[in-house]
Amino acid sequence: MNAVPDWLSTGNWELLAQASRWPLMRLDEMSRLRVLAALSIIVLAAGFLLIFIRGCARYARWYMHREPRATKVAGDPFQKVIDSKPRLWQRESKNWQRR
Secondary structure (H helix, E strand, O other): OOOOOHHHHHOOHHHHHHHOOOHHHHOOHHHHHHHHHHHHHHHHHHHHHHHHHHHHHHHHHHHHHOOOOOOOOOOOOOOOOOOOOOOHHHHHHHHHHHO
């Protein structure tokens, strides 16, 4: 009894495509290439989105922990006075340190 499948012994990839349980192998070559190209574009877009979200998170973390700005620029009456009190997260952390 021959244990080698027909498609392997003859090299006939059409038999493999018919016998395959994987739906992608049942498609013709151009459709298969289109599906693989679409999947690769989706994976690349997801990677760039992940990098962008990590950058936004890093910027937000830096923004929350940066030093407070100077209260007022001399000679600029339109500059709003920026509150120089510690931020809420700093006050909360000091409260936790006191407990």
